Amino acid sequence: xxxxxxxxxxxxxxNGYKAIHGIDMEIEEGEFIVLVGPSGCGKxxxxxxxxxxxxITNGEVHIAGRKVNxxxxxxxxxxxxxxxxxxxxxxxxxxNMAYGLKNLGTPKDEIDKRVKEVAKLLELEDLLDRxxxxxxxxxxxxxxxxxxxxxxxxxxxxxxxxxxxxxKLRVQMRLVIKNLQARLGTTTLYVTHDQVEAMTMADxxxxxxxxxxxxxxxxxxxxxxxxxxxxxxxxxxxxMNFIDATLxxxxxxxxxxxTKLPLKTKLNSQSSNIIFGFRPEHVTLVDNSxxxxxxxxxxxxxxxxxxxxxxxxxxxxxxxxxxxxxxNGDTLNVDIDADRYHFFEKESGLRL
Amino acid sequence: MLVAPQIIITLVFFMWPxxxxxxxxxxxxxxxxxxxxxxxxxxxxxxxxxxxxxKTVGRTFFYSAxxxxxxxxxxxxxAAMADRVIKGTGIYRTLLIWPYAVAPVVAGALWVFLFYPTxxxxxxxxxxxxxxxxxxxxxxxAMALVVVAAAWxxxxxxxxxxxxxxxxxxxxxxxxxxxxxxxxxxxxxTIIFPLITPTTFFLLVVNIVYAFFETxxxxxxxxxxxxxxxxxxxVYKVYNDGFVGLDLGGSxxxxxxxxxxxxxxxxxxxxxxxxxxxx
Amino acid sequence: xxxNRPVSTFISHAVLLAGVAIVLFPxxxxxxxxxxxxxxxxxxxxxxxxGDQFYENLKEVIGKGVGNTAPLxxxxxxxxxxxxxxxxxxxxxxxLSAYAIVYFDFKFRMLFFWMIFITLMLPVEVxxxxxxxxxxxxxxxxxxxxxxxxxxxxxTATFMFRQTFLSVPDELLxxxxxxxxxxxxxxxxxxxxxxxxxxxxxxxxxxxxxxNQYLWPLLITTDKNMVTIVMSIKTMMEALEELxxxxxxxxxxxxxxxxxxxxxxxxxxxxxxxxxxxEK
Ligand SMILES: Nc1ncnc2c1ncn2[C@@H]1O[C@H](COP(=O)(O)OP(=O)(O)OP(=O)(O)O)[C@@H](O)[C@H]1O
Ligand SMILES: [Mg+2]
Numbered sequence: 001x002x003x004x005x006x007x008x009x010x011x012x013x014x015n016g017y018k019a020i021h022g023i024d025m026e027i028e029e030g031e032f033i034v035l036v037g038p039s040g041c042g043k044x045x046x047x048x049x050x051x052x053x054x055x056i057t058n059g060e061v062h063i064a065g066r067k068v069n070x071x072x073x074x075x076x077x078x079x080x081x082x083x084x085x086x087x088x089x090x091x092x093x094x095x096n097m098a099y100g101l102k103n104l105g106t107p108k109d110e111i112d113k114r115v116k117e118v119a120k121l122l123e124l125e126d127l128l129d130r131x132x133x134x135x136x137x138x139x140x141x142x143x144x145x146x147x148x149x150x151x152x153x154x155x156x157x158x159x160x161x162x163x164x165x166x167x168k169l170r171v172q173m174r175l176v177i178k179n180l181q182a183r184l185g186t187t188t189l190y191v192t193h194d195q196v197e198a199m200t201m202a203d204x205x206x207x208x209x210x211x212x213x214x215x216x217x218x219x220x221x222x223x224x225x226x227x228x229x230x231x232x233x234x235x236x237x238x239x240m241n242f243i244d245a246t247l248x249x250x251x252x253x254x255x256x257x258x259t260k261l262p263l264k265t266k267l268n269s270q271s272s273n274i275i276f277g278f279r280p281e282h283v284t285l286v287d288n289s290x291x292x293x294x295x296x297x298x299x300x301x302x303x304x305x306x307x308x309x310x311x312x313x314x315x316x317x318x319x320x321x322x323x324x325x326x327x328n329g330d331t332l333n334v335d336i337d338a339d340r341y342h343f344f345e346k347e348s349g350l351r352l
Numbered sequence: 353m354l355v356a357p358q359i360i361i362t363l364v365f366f367m368w369p370x371x372x373x374x375x376x377x378x379x380x381x382x383x384x385x386x387x388x389x390x391x392x393x394x395x396x397x398x399x400x401x402x403x404x405x406x407k408t409v410g411r412t413f414f415y416s417a418x419x420x421x422x423x424x425x426x427x428x429x430x431a432a433m434a435d436r437v438i439k440g441t442g443i444y445r446t447l448l449i450w451p452y453a454v455a456p457v458v459a460g461a462l463w464v465f466l467f468y469p470t471x472x473x474x475x476x477x478x479x480x481x482x483x484x485x486x487x488x489x490x491x492x493x494a495m496a497l498v499v500v501a502a503a504w505x506x507x508x509x510x511x512x513x514x515x516x517x518x519x520x521x522x523x524x525x526x527x528x529x530x531x532x533x534x535x536x537x538x539x540x541x542t543i544i545f546p547l548i549t550p551t552t553f554f555l556l557v558v559n560i561v562y563a564f565f566e567t568x569x570x571x572x573x574x575x576x577x578x579x580x581x582x583x584x585x586x587v588y589k590v591y592n593d594g595f596v597g598l599d600l601g602g603s604x605x606x607x608x609x610x611x612x613x614x615x616x617x618x619x620x621x622x623x624x625x626x627x628x629x630x631x
Numbered sequence: 632x633x634x635n636r637p638v639s640t641f642i643s644h645a646v647l648l649a650g651v652a653i654v655l656f657p658x659x660x661x662x663x664x665x666x667x668x669x670x671x672x673x674x675x676x677x678x679x680x681x682g683d684q685f686y687e688n689l690k691e692v693i694g695k696g697v698g699n700t701a702p703l704x705x706x707x708x709x710x711x712x713x714x715x716x717x718x719x720x721x722x723x724x725x726x727l728s729a730y731a732i733v734y735f736d737f738k739f740r741m742l743f744f745w746m747i748f749i750t751l752m753l754p755v756e757v758x759x760x761x762x763x764x765x766x767x768x769x770x771x772x773x774x775x776x777x778x779x780x781x782x783x784x785x786x787t788a789t790f791m792f793r794q795t796f797l798s799v800p801d802e803l804l805x806x807x808x809x810x811x812x813x814x815x816x817x818x819x820x821x822x823x824x825x826x827x828x829x830x831x832x833x834x835x836x837x838x839x840x841x842x843n844q845y846l847w848p849l850l851i852t853t854d855k856n857m858v859t860i861v862m863s864i865k866t867m868m869e870a871l872e873e874l875x876x877x878x879x880x881x882x883x884x885x886x887x888x889x890x891x892x893x894x895x896x897x898x899x900x901x902x903x904x905x906x907x908x909x910e911k
Contacts, residue, residue: 053805074811086802090824099820100810147810430650433643440644445903446896447651450658453891455843455861458884461868462657465664465877473660473677507654512903536639569845573865594760595850603760 003029003187004050004155009059011045011211019045020211022059030185032178036198037208038234043191044159046208050189051157052076064154074103079148080157083164085140087132093143094119094128097150111150118146121180138169145177149184156181156188162197174201195235199223207231229275229349232342238280238306238317240342245276254343257312259290264338269345269352277342280306280319289333293318295326307332396605404581405589405606412585415499416563420556423503423510428552430507431514432540445515452508456569463501464574487575491582494575498583501574502567510555517551518544561617565610586610658888664881665689672877688882703886706860710842711890713859716779717841718834721788726830729792730818734804747786763850773854782840782847788833791905795829796822832905835898839891860887 004027011020019042027033035043048054050061052073061068068076079100087096094115101111119125122142132140141161148156161177162170178201181188192198198205199219207214207222207230215227219235226232232240245256251266254276267274293309293316305324309316309332318334326332343352399405434444451459467475467487475485487494521544529539545552568587571577577584577592584592590610594603660679664672667682693703731737732744762781771777799822807817823830848859858866860883867880895902 048805051805051809053808073805073808078809080806080809082802082806084800084802086800086806088803088806088821088825090821090827099807099812103811103816147806426650430647433646433650436643437640437647440647444647444651446899448654449895449899449903450892451654453839453895454658454888455845455891457845457861457864458843458887459657461864461880461884462661464868465881466657466660468875468877471673471677471877473679476677504654504657516903569843569861572845573868591759591846600760607760 003027003031003064004189005060005062006050007060007062009046009049009061010057011042011049011054012057018211020049023206023213025206025213025216027187027189029187032181032188032190032201032203034198034202034205035189035191035208036193036195036205036234037214039193041208042211043193043208045211047080047157047159047189047191050155051078051080074100077153078155078157079151079153080159081141081144081148081161083160085132085144085161085164087140087143087147089132092129092131093124093135093146096132096143097147100147100151114150114152115146118150121149122146122176137165138173141165141173142176145180149180154187156186156190158188158190160191160193162192163194170197177201196237199235207234225351226342227351229277229344229351232277232344232351236279238319240277240279241314241316242344243276243311243314243316244346245274247272247274257314259311261290261336261341263341267343267352269343271346273346274352275344275346275349277344278336278340280317282337282340283318283320283334284337285320285324286333286335289335291336292331292333295330295332296328298324298326396609399602399605399609408581408584408586408589411583412564415495415583415585416560418495418499419502419506419563419567420559422499423506423559424552424555426503427507427510428514431511431518432544434511434515435518435544436536441515445512448511449508451505454505456502456505456567457573459501459505460498460570460573463497463504463570467497487579489579491579494579494583498567498571498574501570502563505570506559506562510559513551513555514548517548521547557617557620561614565614661881661885661888664877665885667878669876669878684878688878692879692882692886701855701858701863703860703863703883705856706858706863707886707890709857710859710861710887712775713778713844713848714838714841714890716775717782717844718837720779720783721837722830722833724783725786725788725792725833726823728789729796730822732789732793733796734814747789759846759850766851771851773852773857775857777851778848778857779841782844788837791829791833792826795826799825828901829905831898831901835894835902835905838894842891 004025006023006025009020009023010018012018023046035046037043045054049056050063052068052071052075056069063076063078073080087093088099091099097115097118098111101114106114115128116125119128122145124139124142124146127135127139127143132143135143141164144161158177162173165173174197177190190201202219204216204218205222206216209230215222215231222231222235226235226240229242233242243256245254247254247267247269249272251263251268253260253262254267254274255261256276261276291311293311295307295309297308299306299308300323302323304319304321307318307320307324307326309318318332344350345352430444430448434441437444454462464472466472467485469475469486469488472485478485485493487497525543525547526539529543564585565587567585568591571583571585571588575583577588586606587610590603590606593599593606597603663678663681665688666685667678668684668687671678671682695702728743728747732740732747766772766777766781769777771780803821803825804817807821812820843861844859845861845865848857848862849865852858852862864880864883864887867883868875
């Protein structure tokens, strides 16, 4: 049985704006689900509907077998970590963590035991008597997590919890959260707009765009078989290259600009105008090929090189291992891994 | 209901009196409260035809302008200096904050004592250098005295706001200006002063409202509106006509006019604040 | 800024010191006058330094009053009661309504909001006469309630608290809801403690406002046992016929300003912060 169940969930804000357009999803117990998408796509809205902070306009949300549409946030047995942490500034960290339990009427010594336990888990023991103001960003972040954990909720909800941290700390905390979640086995919904965070942490992820779930799947499913052009472009860094192409009449060859590429299998498409996509890392340099690019800029990252180039007017990015000697104005010939072609319908952006 | 207390108090002590005032302003009542007659706007007409009232209006504006100017300029200078010194800003602030806490009446009493015609420290000094001081007889001196007393009390408030305004200016801006080799004086007029215009403007309105309504105590104790009405301002006249002269209709009409004035000023101020918030 | 110009720094300090001297001069003279006896204060020129009658004057004034006024001890007590009632009353009433306005969506919210807005614009001085009649009708002349209630509902405090509450991040409310806090718990456990700076600042402002009330108490109290210290000054100065008893008046003035001055200076940091940050 699924642990969190979304059935046709919709959100229309009082001003008439439809932020979420019918989302269905089943989440298993213990899964780490990441909600990812560009700014304003409705990630927070969806998460907050699960939390009970926003009314659910249509559809149903079930948590642990209970329909929770009409339950207060505190009755849903969930805990949430906010982007700005929302720690109570006037309480010590200890009290911050204890507040929820206190409101539940938990006995004092039980509260004490649990807070100490969690503090140990998060290495916060020495900081319990301080106030949030007296902590660094990363420490505050841990207190906010501690506050969520002590409650032993059936689900954790995170809304961009790492976006206020610097890059290095973010990578660290990513691990901390992931490990902790695995250890506690608590079902988790995690919002981020950072696709690297999404890919590295998720068991499965939901890509949202304009309130619509573009695709739900494991990170590798999304990477290997993006269902839409949007998902293809959103997942992976640098982003997938897209080229307008024409499909030949017998469906086994595509053509763009001066290049012709034969296909291994026939492509099933209504229209001959399609979009051809390939990832920057799925190319190899060759001496001679059908596709030659004009280099504009090369970024040397040490282990690999990112090459920004142009095919006619279309910008193309390549990601190649090692140090590639090339400079502005050079011409590069490349081959694309034929197993890694992606095709999308031009109008709808759906995968072919 | 959480708002009940405020609603009740507001209704009983604000709405009721205010409507009462409007109603009364349309009546004539004799001093013994026996007969009343409904006279529509006669009370207002009478007021605006009354030379004496018109003069009071003019005097009130003059008085408020003087108080605002004097107090604002002194506190602006002091704040500018306090902003410049590196050490001791806090101490100066502590010392300059005192008058804020002093009641208008008490402030009035202090200044009367200093300027008391026969024995006051300042007045006897002035007399001894040949300037005859007697605010109990000379109207312009009486006006000067209430202006000074009222302005004195307001210095603290203005100083605090000016200083806060100046300290909110990013240091880098001042540093940029000093790299551009502007002298401190020039820096003040070309950078600091323009940047605190919103504060100045806000304070101007606050000071005028203050002079209009909150200096009753000062005038009451220093001059009682005299000599020969030389320091009678609108609020004082409302009180005087109503409680001393017992012209309830006339006094109420004046109240109504004052209310309209205050509402006007407040809306003006809020409009301004809203605009300020936008950027 | 690194600017080492001793001359200009010196000028700044000189101007400031002169300013402070002028501003504090009347207060210094008050202390001086309160420490001399009546006779000395009639000789021109008046003293600029302290005399030795301070305790005599103090004792006399506190115990017996000046002329036929009530003893100052009682007046101080009245003032204190009035100032505290106004300050606390206003804070409680305004906190409640600000809470309602900011966090609850109720039917007449806008109407109510406008009602407060209008009262914001009408200082007591303006509607003094009709208010007097209302209080008289309610039989509250010469009572602490009559003294304070009409002053309690001014909207300034409500507006300030509204500002403060609006600046509290929404996430705090949400976190509290997830933590199972009801509306009242949120109010007491979170909102009030978080707003304590503005509450303290408001307390200072309102205490002074209350303590310094003049016209209203003047009208409403005819019983000399209800008189506040601030009002009494005027009465003393008018104890006509003879010259004013300056040594007692100035002692009274001094006593009248000590409590508010102490409050302002003692809570200066909070007060300045609250004043300049919320009132803008
Ligand atoms: N209270 C509201 N009333 C009306 N529209 C709203 C409201 N809150 C959010 N929206 C709109 O709903 C859409 C989704 O908002 P949401 O906060 O869920 O975005 P998000 O995906 O979390 O974005 P971000 O990454 O920037 O946090 C946005 O277009 C936003 O403008
Ligand atoms: Mg968001």
